[in-house]
Amino acid sequence: xxxxxxxxxxxxxxxxxxxxxxxxxxxxxxxxxxxxxxxxxxxxxxxxxxxxxxxxxxxxxxxxxxxxxxxxxxxxxxxxxxxxxxxxxxxxxxxxxxxxxxxxxxxxxxxxxxxxxxxxxxxxxxxxxxxxxxxxxxxxxxxxxxxxxxxxxxxxxxxxxxxxxxxxxxxxxxxxxxxxxxxxxxxxxxxxxxxxxxxxxxxxxxxxxxxxxxxxxxxxxxxxxxxxxxxxxxxxxxxxxxxxxxxxxxxxxxxxxxxxxxxxxxxxxxxxxxxxxxxxxxxxxxxxxxxxxxxxxxxxxxxxxxxxxxxxxxxxxxxxxxxxxxxxx
Amino acid sequence: xxxxxxxxxxxxxxxxxxxxxxxxxxxxxxxxxxxxxxxxxxxxxxxxxxxxxxxxxxxxxxxxxxxxxxxxxxxxxxxxxxxxxxxxxxxxxxxxxxxxxxxxxxxxxxxxxxxxxxxxxxxxxxxxxxxxxxxxxxxxxxxxxxxxxxxxxxxxxxxxxxxxxxxxxxxxxxxxxxxxxxxxxxxxxxxxxxxxxxxxxxxxxxxxxxxxxxxxxxxxxxxxxxxxxxxxxxxxxxxxxxxxxxxxxxxxxxxxxxxxxxxxxxxxxxxxxxxxxxxxxxxxxxxxxxxxxxxxxxxxxxxxxxxxxxxxxxxxxxxxxxxxxxxxxxxxxxxxxxxxxxxxxxxxxxxxxxxxxxxxxxxxxxxxxxxxxxxxxxxxxxxxxxxxxxxxxxxxxxxxxxxxxxxxxxxxxxxxxxxxxxxxxxxxxxxxxxxxxxxxxxxxxxxxxxxxxxxxxxxxxxxxxxxxxxxxxxxxxxxxxxxxxxxxxxxxxxxxxxxxxxxxxxxxxxxxxxxxxxxxxxxxxxxxxxxxxxxxxxxxxxxxxxxxxxxxxxxxxxxxxxxxxxxxxxxxxxxxxxxxxxxxxxxxxxxxxxxxxxxxxxxxxxxxxxxxxxxxxxxxxxxxxxxxxxxxxxxxxxxxxxxxxxxxxx
Numbered sequence: 003x004x005x006x007x008x009x010x011x012x013x014x015x016x017x018x019x020x021x022x023x024x025x026x027x028x029x030x031x032x033x034x035x036x037x038x039x040x041x042x043x044x045x046x047x048x049x050x051x052x053x054x055x056x057x058x059x060x061x062x063x064x065x066x067x068x069x070x071x072x073x074x075x076x077x078x079x080x081x082x083x084x085x086x087x088x089x090x091x092x093x094x095x096x097x098x099x100x101x102x103x104x105x106x107x108x109x110x111x112x113x114x115x116x117x118x119x120x121x122x123x124x125x126x127x128x129x130x131x132x133x134x135x136x137x138x139x140x141x142x143x144x145x146x147x148x149x150x151x152x153x154x155x156x157x158x159x160x161x162x163x164x165x166x167x168x169x170x171x172x173x174x175x176x177x178x179x180x181x182x183x184x185x186x187x188x189x190x191x192x193x194x195x196x197x198x199x200x201x202x203x204x205x206x207x208x209x210x211x212x213x214x215x216x217x218x219x220x221x222x223x224x225x226x227x228x229x230x231x232x233x234x235x236x237x238x239x240x241x242x243x244x245x246x247x248x249x250x251x252x253x254x255x256x257x258x259x260x261x262x263x264x265x266x267x268x269x270x271x272x273x274x275x276x277x278x279x280x281x282x283x284x285x286x287x288x289x290x291x292x293x294x295x296x297x298x299x300x301x302x303x304x305x306x307x308x309x310x311x312x313x314x315x316x317x318x319x320x321x322x323x324x325x326x327x328x329x330x331x
Numbered sequence: 332x333x334x335x336x337x338x339x340x341x342x343x344x345x346x347x348x349x350x351x352x353x354x355x356x357x358x359x360x361x362x363x364x365x366x367x368x369x370x371x372x373x374x375x376x377x378x379x380x381x382x383x384x385x386x387x388x389x390x391x392x393x394x395x396x397x398x399x400x401x402x403x404x405x406x407x408x409x410x411x412x413x414x415x416x417x418x419x420x421x422x423x424x425x426x427x428x429x430x431x432x433x434x435x436x437x438x439x440x441x442x443x444x445x446x447x448x449x450x451x452x453x454x455x456x457x458x459x460x461x462x463x464x465x466x467x468x469x470x471x472x473x474x475x476x477x478x479x480x481x482x483x484x485x486x487x488x489x490x491x492x493x494x495x496x497x498x499x500x501x502x503x504x505x506x507x508x509x510x511x512x513x514x515x516x517x518x519x520x521x522x523x524x525x526x527x528x529x530x531x532x533x534x535x536x537x538x539x540x541x542x543x544x545x546x547x548x549x550x551x552x553x554x555x556x557x558x559x560x561x562x563x564x565x566x567x568x569x570x571x572x573x574x575x576x577x578x579x580x581x582x583x584x585x586x587x588x589x590x591x592x593x594x595x596x597x598x599x600x601x602x603x604x605x606x607x608x609x610x611x612x613x614x615x616x617x618x619x620x621x622x623x624x625x626x627x628x629x630x631x632x633x634x635x636x637x638x639x640x641x642x643x644x645x646x647x648x649x650x651x652x653x654x655x656x657x658x659x660x661x662x663x664x665x666x667x668x669x670x671x672x673x674x675x676x677x678x679x680x681x682x683x684x685x686x687x688x689x690x691x692x693x694x695x696x697x698x699x700x701x702x703x704x705x706x707x708x709x710x711x712x713x714x715x716x717x718x719x720x721x722x723x724x725x726x727x728x729x730x731x732x733x734x735x736x737x738x739x740x741x742x743x744x745x746x747x748x749x750x751x752x753x754x755x756x757x758x759x760x761x762x763x764x765x766x767x768x769x770x771x772x773x774x775x776x777x778x779x780x781x782x783x784x785x786x787x788x789x790x791x792x793x794x795x796x797x798x799x800x801x802x803x804x805x806x807x808x809x810x811x812x813x814x815x816x817x818x819x820x821x822x823x824x825x826x827x828x829x830x831x832x833x834x835x836x837x838x839x840x841x842x843x844x845x846x847x848x849x850x851x852x853x854x855x856x857x858x859x860x861x862x863x864x865x866x867x868x869x870x871x872x873x874x875x876x877x878x879x880x881x882x883x884x885x886x887x888x889x890x891x892x893x894x895x896x897x898x899x900x901x902x903x904x905x906x907x908x909x910x911x912x913x914x915x916x917x918x919x920x921x922x923x924x925x926x927x928x929x930x931x932x933x934x935x936x937x938x939x940x941x942x943x944x945x946x947x948x949x950x951x952x953x954x955x956x957x958x959x960x961x962x963x964x965x966x967x968x969x970x971x972x973x974x975x976x977x978x979x980x981x
Contacts, residue, residue: 070492070957077495091956092491094832095839099711100956103696114826117761117772117833120842124710195499198509199630201823233502233630233822235509237381257499258435259442268372269380269511290825 042084045155046107051093052078053133053292054110057151059083060294061160066106069093078288080298094118101125108154129154134206134290136228141211144292164293171297172215175304179216182311187247188219189307190239190275193231193289194256197263201231201289202239208291209253212300218307221248229290236269249307250275254286280314282306384510385621389614389633391516392508392572392579395523397586397609398530401601402565404587405540406558409472414569414583417475417562421482422453423573428489428500443518446574447567453478454566458559460977465544465555470977471562477973480911484966487835488959490820494828505821506577506634508617515575522571529564530602537561538598578817579634581641581810582609588648616640632821638814645807649790649800669924672934679937683720686941690716690948695955714846715838719947719961720940721849722838722906723916727939728860729898730913731920731932735867736891737801743914744899747801748808750908752783753900754834755812761830762819772833773904780900783808788892792885812908836907836962838947849905856898857936863891867928907962912939915969922976942969 042064049055055068059081067088068074074083088104090096094115101109102125109128113135122128131147134140145165152161179186191203191213203209204222207230213220221244226232250273264270275281284306287299368378399414406412414420426449430437438445460474461467490497510516536557539547544554569583586609587601593608595601613633620631669675691712692704729744736742744750756779757772764771787804816834820827832839841849866887869877874884899913906912916939917931925934946965951958 073493073495089956091958092828092832094828095837095958097956097958098839099694099696099708102707102711114829117768117829118840120768121840195502195823198511199499199502199507227629227822227824229823229825231823235507235630236511237377237385237509240377240381240511257431259439262439263514266514267380267511268376268513272376272380 046105047154048088048090048096048101048104048106048109050090050096050109050111050115052288053112053290054131054147054151055083056081056288056294057148057292058110058155060164060292061148061152061155061157063155063157063160067096067101067104069096077286078291078295079286081294098122098125110151110154133292134229136206140206140208140230141215144211144296148293168293168297168300171300172212175300175308176216178304178308179218179311182308186216186218186307187249187280187311188221188245189213189249189251190221190244191251191253192234192239193253194260195233196257197260197267199233199235200239202226202234203231203253203289206230208287208289208296209299209303212296212303216300216304221245231289236267236273240269240273244274246274246278248275248280249310250281251303251306252281252283253289254283256283280310282310380512381510384513384516385508385617386614387516388510388519388576389508389617390610391519391523392576393582393586393610393613394606395526395568395572395609396579396583396613397590397605397607398526398602399565399568400583400587400609401590401598401605402530402537402561402568403583405537405598405601406561406565407471408540412472413580414565414573415479415578415580417457417471417566418453418478418482419450419566419569420573420578420580421479421486423447423450423570424500424504424578425449425482425486425489426452427503428486428497431500432489432493432496443571443574447570450566450570450573453482454562456974458562460974463978474974474977476914477970477977480914480966481970484835484911484963484970487831487963491828491831491835491960492957494825494831498823501817501820501823501827502630502632503577504634505630505632505817506579506637507630507821508576508613508633519571519575523568526564526568526571533557533560533564534598534602541598577632577634579613579637580813581638581645582613584806585609585641585644585648586612588645592648612641613637630818630822632818635814635818635821638810639818642807642811642814645803645810646786646790649803649807650793667922667924668926672925672927672930675923675925676930676933676937679934679941683937683941683944686944686948687716687720690944693948693952695952710843714841714843715947715951715961716944717850718838718841718846718905719943721846721853722836722902722961723912723939723941723943723965724853724936725849725856725898725902725905725939726913726943727916727920727935728856728932729895729902730915730939731917731935732860732863732867732891732898733895733913734917735928735931736870736888738871742801743911744895744902745805745809745908745911745913747787747895747899748805748812749780749783749787749896749899750903751805751808751812752786753777753780753903754908755779755815756782757833758812758815758819758830761826761833762824776904777900780896780903784893784896784900787896788889792889832960834907835960836965837950837958837960838906839958839960841905845905849901852901856894856901857932860894860898860932861929863894864928864932866891867932906943907960911962911966911969912942915965915973916942918973918976919969 042059043062045058045063046066047058048067049058049065050069052068052074055065055074056078058065064084065087067090068083069090070093071083071087071089088100090100095118098121106126109122109126111128111130113130113132116130119128131150132143133147148164149158149161152158191209192200193203194200202222202224204220204224204226206226206228210220210230221242224232224234270276284302287302288295368375369383372379396414403412403414403417423446426445427442430445457471457474457478461470464470536552539550539552540557540561547554573579586605589608590601590604593604595604616637617633620633620636623631691709692702694701694703694708694712726744733742733744733747753776756775760772760775786808787801790804791800816830819830866882869880869882870887877884917935919938920931920934923934925931942965943961946968947961949968950961950964953959
């Protein structure tokens with residue numbers, strides 16, 4: 003190879019490597035809000051996916067390593083993962099050499115990662131969890147997973163505490179909602195993919211779990227996948243006859259530019275909740291999470307709904323001020 | 332005869348128009364749609380804002396892709412040329428992805444413009460690479476293929492690391508026709524109208540492109556600017572449509588092919604029949620999907636489904652297409668011949684050994700870069716290194732055989748669709764079998780490859796395994812796989828990540844035993860292929876010469892085809908279906924001066940091994956602890972070399 007050709011190739015290669023936005027951060031990344039978990043107890047367990055990692059943090063323990071740590075901070079956000087936790091690389095292909103050097107006591111992983119079991123076997127004992135599926139009730143499954151993880155941390159009482167805390171959150175917001183309205187409004191929970199498509203969340207999903215616990219009705223009755231959502235375009239929403247009081251919940255992140263495009267969309271403007279100004283935005287929550295995400299979504303949804311109900315039909319005793327979508331703590 | 336032809340054509344054209352009318356009439360039916368809903372939102376807002384724009388969008392996009400396809404096939408004189416051949420959609424998609432991740436505010440200027448820019452950039456690269464060769468058709472298609480694979484690999488890297496952030500992009504990639512207003516349509520039609528005007532201006536000159544270059548020049552028409560204008564127009568039309576509704580690839584190939592089949596001979600005939608057929612194809616598919624979509628709760632993206640429906644259609648068409656029987660081995664990158672091929676082999680072998688030792692010893696861990704040959708580190712490294720080398724050898728052999736056999740520089744195991752078949756087997760297993768293990772995946776992959784091979788043989792046997800036909804079969808198979816993959820990814824299943832990891836060609840899942848087995852298989856295959864090397868020297872000379880030399884063409888082709896299928900299937904299981912190495916290694920070997928069959932095979936195998944070993948090592952180390960799949964890294968490194976080689980050769 004001549005010198006020139008060599009130079010050409012190295013230049014292109016350099017250009018390429020530096021232009022790869024591998025760890026670029028999307029602008030709408032939810033800001034971490036929870037800083038209470040600073041005193042996590044260290045463990046020698048690793049969690050390959052975020053749901054299990056979140057469970058461990060929720061139980062008060064700091065995993066040894068997590069798959070795609072940066073992604074966790076961006077998409078799960080709360081509870082915050084300490085930066086000392088080792089990043090294991092891609093969730094689906096954790097770095098085996100690194101895993102072997104860390105020498106964990108056990109590896110926690112979800113069932114759909116199973117093809118790599120053969121490679122993990124020499125590294126450490128592992129535990130496979132069935133998390134999201136269409137088979138059994140999600141709430142019971144998440145409780146069982148939480149208890150099992152706590153067992154492995156030799157701290158079963160932590161699970162009782164986390165579950166109890168979650169139940170208490172449900173109870174609190176159920177009461178708040180009951181005070182705000184005699185009959186809670188039906189809801190529709192969506193997350194925009196682009197200006198034409200969205201995920202609509204229902205059966206088998208985390209958001210539905212919260213709706214069930216809060217006694218709220220979901221108007222979306224179209225089959226969902228094992229992760230609790232179906233893909234829909236705006237016209238499919240428009241075909242549904244939504245009750246007038248339906249609250250349309252938009253879960254962030256909203257892709258940039260979509261809001262502006264919706265202003266131009268004749269069909270969007272015709273949607274009942276849009277006409278009635280019953281659209282509520284709530285910050286991003288990891289849609290496939292575990293109990294901490296369940297609690298977070300309950301708080302955010304409950305606060306958004308209670309505020310909105312108070313604004314639209316003010317109670318007779320003390321009229322509240324103008325609509326305010328800000329979430330009170 | 333002229334009369335019967337004419338009547339025949341009239342019948343077909345009449346039939347086309349009739350079906351168009353029936354379509355429009357039928358689509359009016361759904362809810363006693365009053366025609367007034369077309370211009371007024373009062374009566375039926377859903378029809379006005381969603382159904383009508385969607386119908387017009389499907390017709391418009393289908394027609395424009397048909398026109399773009401005809402234009403490209405005319406300019407490149409290649410029945411395989413499609414609007415996607417020049418990398419337009421992969422360029423557009425890469426540009427949109429990068430913008431989404433790095434500077435989302437840029438998207439506010441307009442997604443359409445970013446997509447158009449990316450499409451043009453990709454085409455610019457293709458043309459730059461083919462510029463010195465007078466934009467010769469074969470070279471343009473080859474350059475387009477490389478850019479396509481390159482952009483595709485970069486997109487895969489971005490997807491692997493940012494699945495959540497790019498979920499919207501995956502929906503776009505699947506090509507959905509859903510509309511919620513007239514906004515997009517109002518964007519599209521003025522641009523297409525402008526394109527049609529330019530096309531009318533160019534029409535007479537474009538007709539000349541059916542002659543060979545020398546004759547056109549003797550008529551005083553500048554060939555290069557003419558080709559450039561034709562391609563530029565086709566890309567602009569494609570980029571506009573694609574940026575609005577997403578990737579809809581197959582129509583651009585199927586519509587012109589169908590037009591040819593219905594008897595459209597001249598450019599004029601094809602230019603009005605192909606868009607009509609394209610519009611029909613897309614609109615009918617979309618109408619059917621609209622009816623189905625609501626039932627499943629899944630996104631039945633029209634682009635992806637069209638590709639999947641179009642694939643069997645193309646397979647059905649294949650025996651009916653009249654294609655150029657054989658193509659002379661022209662336009663190959665280089666005819667340079669090395670004086671001492673054996674010495675060069677030795678040199679590359681030494682290089683391979685050095686690469687292997689480095690890949691074993693040198694690596695990153697928590698403490699940074701370390702040189703270590705300690706057994707704890709080696710147990711993780713050697714199976715992957717060995718497997719990568721085996722995969723490289725197998726793919727290089729498959730590529731060399733298929734390229735020499737078909738005398739077509741575009742040919743590679745991937746183009747034949749065998750890797751696609753194998754990958755489909757893997758994907759379906761991952762999706763529908765919870766708890767699939769490595770061994771079940773291997774079985775599924777082999778089954779997929781065998782089914783693809785069976786189809787390949789069944790469809791091509793009667794036609795003597797003609798190169799152009801073989802390639803089209805592969806294109807159809809690849810389209811089927813692509814449709815399935817984009818559909819799964821667009822629906823946002825978190826398991827999509829796992830599918831990405833498999834199809835991007837990682838050595839991650841290799842165990843020590845499977846790596847050793849792979850290497851032994853690779854060496855065995857190398858021996859078998861070398862025994863058949865004489866055939867590869869004779870076959871490019873054409874069937875007449877071959878039979879004069881006592882070689883039964885059909886039998887030899889069948890044997891070699893089986894061999895290629897086997898090589899590809901094993902390699903796909905090892906390093907994924909992204910077999911750019913299969914295209915690349917034989918070419919690199921050619922560029923380095925190995926020209927005789929035996930030398931070429933051995934040289935390509937060595938190059939393939941070096942390429943994969945280096946790629947696997949770089950992939951594991953570059954972004955530690957994140958791992959880039961070896962297949963992708965090989966594409967990125969090899970693609971650069973390939974571009975350079977293409978640019979250098981004159």
